[in-house]
Amino acid sequence: xxxxxxxxxGIFASYGLPVPPSxxxxxxxxxxxxxxxxGCPVVVKAQVLVGxxxxxxxxxxxxxxxxxxxxxGAILGLDIKGLTVEKVLVAKAVDIEKxxxxxxxxxxxxxxxxxxxxxxxxxxxxxxxxxTPEKILKLTVNPEGGLMPFQVRRLSSFLSGDKAVARQIxxxxxxxxxxFMGSDAxxxxxxxxxVDPDGKVWAIDAKxxxxxxxxxxxxxxxxxxxxxxxxxxxxxxxxxxLSFVKLDGRIxxxxxxxxxxxxxxxxxxxxxxxxxxxxxxxxxxxxxxxLAAMRIILRDSNVKAILINIFGGITRCDDVATGLIExxxxxxxxxxxxxxxxxxNEGPAREILKKTEMIAAxxxxxAVKKAIAAAx
Amino acid sequence: xxxxxxxxRDGGFHAxxxxxxxxxxxxxxxxxxxxxxxxxxxxxxxxxxxxxxGTGANTSVIYVPAAFAADAICEASDAGCRLVVCxxxxxxxxxxxxxxxxxxxxxxxxxxxxxxxxxxxxxSKVGIMPGNIHAEGxxxxxxxxxxxxxxxxxxxxxxxxGQSSCIGIGGDPIVGTNLLDxxxxxxxxxxxxxxxxxxxxGGSDEEMAAEMIRGGYPKKVGxxxxxxxxxxGKRMGHAGAIVSGGTGTAAEKVAAFAAVGVEVADTPxxxxxxxxxxx
Numbered sequence: 001x002x003x004x005x006x007x008x009x010g011i012f013a014s015y016g017l018p019v020p021p022s023x024x025x026x027x028x029x030x031x032x033x034x035x036x037x038x039g040c041p042v043v044v045k046a047q048v049l050v051g052x053x054x055x056x057x058x059x060x061x062x063x064x065x066x067x068x069x070x071x072x073g074a075i076l077g078l079d080i081k082g083l084t085v086e087k088v089l090v091a092k093a094v095d096i097e098k099x100x101x102x103x104x105x106x107x108x109x110x111x112x113x114x115x116x117x118x119x120x121x122x123x124x125x126x127x128x129x130x131x132t133p134e135k136i137l138k139l140t141v142n143p144e145g146g147l148m149p150f151q152v153r154r155l156s157s158f159l160s161g162d163k164a165v166a167r168q169i170x171x172x173x174x175x176x177x178x179x180f181m182g183s184d185a186x187x188x189x190x191x192x193x194x195v196d197p198d199g200k201v202w203a204i205d206a207k208x209x210x211x212x213x214x215x216x217x218x219x220x221x222x223x224x225x226x227x228x229x230x231x232x233x234x235x236x237x238x239x240x241x242l243s244f245v246k247l248d249g250r251i252x253x254x255x256x257x258x259x260x261x262x263x264x265x266x267x268x269x270x271x272x273x274x275x276x277x278x279x280x281x282x283x284x285x286x287x288x289x290x291l292a293a294m295r296i297i298l299r300d301s302n303v304k305a306i307l308i309n310i311f312g313g314i315t316r317c318d319d320v321a322t323g324l325i326e327x328x329x330x331x332x333x334x335x336x337x338x339x340x341x342x343x344x345n346e347g348p349a350r351e352i353l354k355k356t357e358m359i360a361a362x363x364x365x366x367a368v369k370k371a372i373a374a375a376x
Numbered sequence: 377x378x379x380x381x382x383x384x385r386d387g388g389f390h391a392x393x394x395x396x397x398x399x400x401x402x403x404x405x406x407x408x409x410x411x412x413x414x415x416x417x418x419x420x421x422x423x424x425x426x427x428x429x430g431t432g433a434n435t436s437v438i439y440v441p442a443a444f445a446a447d448a449i450c451e452a453s454d455a456g457c458r459l460v461v462c463x464x465x466x467x468x469x470x471x472x473x474x475x476x477x478x479x480x481x482x483x484x485x486x487x488x489x490x491x492x493x494x495x496x497x498x499x500s501k502v503g504i505m506p507g508n509i510h511a512e513g514x515x516x517x518x519x520x521x522x523x524x525x526x527x528x529x530x531x532x533x534x535x536x537x538g539q540s541s542c543i544g545i546g547g548d549p550i551v552g553t554n555l556l557d558x559x560x561x562x563x564x565x566x567x568x569x570x571x572x573x574x575x576x577x578g579g580s581d582e583e584m585a586a587e588m589i590r591g592g593y594p595k596k597v598g599x600x601x602x603x604x605x606x607x608x609g610k611r612m613g614h615a616g617a618i619v620s621g622g623t624g625t626a627a628e629k630v631a632a633f634a635a636v637g638v639e640v641a642d643t644p645x646x647x648x649x650x651x652x653x654x655x
Contacts, residue, residue, distance in 0.1 A: 108616070184469075186469065257524060258547055259520065259547065260527055262576060265605040278612055311526045313505050313522055313523060
């Protein structure tokens with residue numbers, strides 16, 4: 001789950017990171033009072049859940065409250081990569097002497113938390129990694145001991161030779177590690193972490209992505225979710241405990257298991273069709289989940305045929321069959337349904353589906369070809 | 377073998393299925409429900425320590441809700457299980473990075489989480505895969521997916537290509553035994569003549585496996601990669617299946633295998649042709 005910068009700043013501040021004070025506003029005229037209260041100059045920043053806000057004109061500096069109102073007015077309503085700006089953050093501006101990058105992820109290779117820092121801050125870190133990898137220092141952390149003081153010293157001295165500055169950076173990095181682990185994040189970034197002309201260190205941007213699987217421990221963070229720019233089908237799918245990603249094709253897919261669901265989409269493309277979605281009904285599927293899946297797919301008027309591809313293991317084919325019957329009755333399905341069911345309780349599933357009108361398929365390839373033909 | 381979460385719907389169902397397949401299921405654990413027996417007559421214990429002491433089990437399989445799964449893995453490891461297979465999905469990554477050093481200290485191998493389990497056809501299965509689609513043979517199968525593995529195994533078996541062992545490592549970004557670990561296990565396994573590797577988008581395990589093959593791998597390898605049509609930045613069901621920052625794409629993985637002369641199948645059924653050519 002992604003959260004807004006304003007919320008990430010709040011989490012960072014609660015872990016003691018030096019975050020400049022800020023106010024969130026939704027009306028341009030409120031920017032004046034916010035700037036007055038914070039003290040000018042201020043920076044006005046679009047709150048949208050995509051990167052590259054600066055380049056898109058979503059971040060502007062204002063030296064007076066009146067200018068803050070003007071800048072906020074220009075940013076609110078702006079379209080950034082297809083997202084409309086509805087909220088802006090007014091934050092106390094910091095003069096930048098130097099800027100760094102600091103980030104935390106879980107490293108798949110070492111299977112440990114990993115901190116990355118770079119003196120090349122304020123730019124896209126993936127580009128730094130490609131062009132000048134020597135400018136990035138990465139250290140993995142044993143979660144039992146946490147980020148050790150010697151690691152903090154190594155990371156902070158990589159960024160600054162000034163001892164007083166390095167000490168402040170070190171405190172910020174420890175805070176970043178604690179915020180990352182403490183909030184069950186999958187990514188936590190300060191880009192940039194800056195030094196002002198007085199030698200004081202500030203985290204002037206904040207980004208945190210959360211591990212969806214850890215959200216149950218953090219109802220306060222879960223409440224930060226902003227679905228205003230998410231596809232409504234994806235929101236409904238989350239509520240029904242389904243994995244769903246909307247695409248642009250004509251063939252709706254309901255599959256059990258993520259790998260098989262991806263392979264089904266790939267095969268549709270391979271044989272010349274276009275999938276309308278990725279949808280994994282998960283392992284312990286129930287008839288209710290199948291019904292929910294059908295409802296979500298039928299929201300999309302592009303869908304001209306639905307392909308059900310089930311290879312039962314922990315999923316029982318009879319549960320899926322029961323769900324399909326229910327969906328046909330409740331949703332008034334008027335497009336072709338191509339069904340492939342193999343595996344656990346396949347026999348009882350066939351019995352259940354006997355009297356229903358649908359295109360039965362013998363195997364995945366047959367099902368995909370029949371769905372492409374049915375979708376026209 | 378002990379089934380953790382045996383009194384739940386999935387744990388109970390699959391305990392019966394494993395027993396029927398010939399796996400030595402000797403006990404189950406559900407805290408607070410010890411002392412009873414399941415319909416199959418399997419004794420239920422309150423803790424892994426009691427279950428291991430009472431049965432002499434050395435393996436455990438886990439079907440408990442995600443919030444309790446990390447604890448279940450550690451409990452099994454601490455009770456002395458050498459092999460723990462975690463079927464449960466949805467474990468926070470933070471839990472996994474803490475579990476791994478704990479079980480390593482105790483010498484436990486973990487398969488999963490979010491794994492369909494492992495099977496040595498004709499002998500034993502620990503997991504949720506349908507036993508009847510497998511056949512005894514000499515092909516080792518390693519996969520990040522569950523049902524996609526069934527699909528491919530189904531084709532292999534129908535074509536007369538039996539399997540030595542099939543290992544589902546799980547779809548999470550951080551797992552106990554990864555693709556490379558499993559490739560090493562197959563390299564050392566006398567019963568395995570060739571390996572089918574089923575990868576997917578996200579991470580760089582497949583690229584590292586290709587590097588391993590470049591360095592000299594003792595068995596023939598055929599590959600299938602899922603997720604060619606996945607849009608970037610979107611998580612495709614598995615927590616680990618995501619193309620981020622332009623890396624982890626299916627095209628990159630296919631190219632890495634092609635560069636070391638390993639054939640990659642376009643469809644699950646094509647794996648059969650590749651493996652027939654290889655052995």
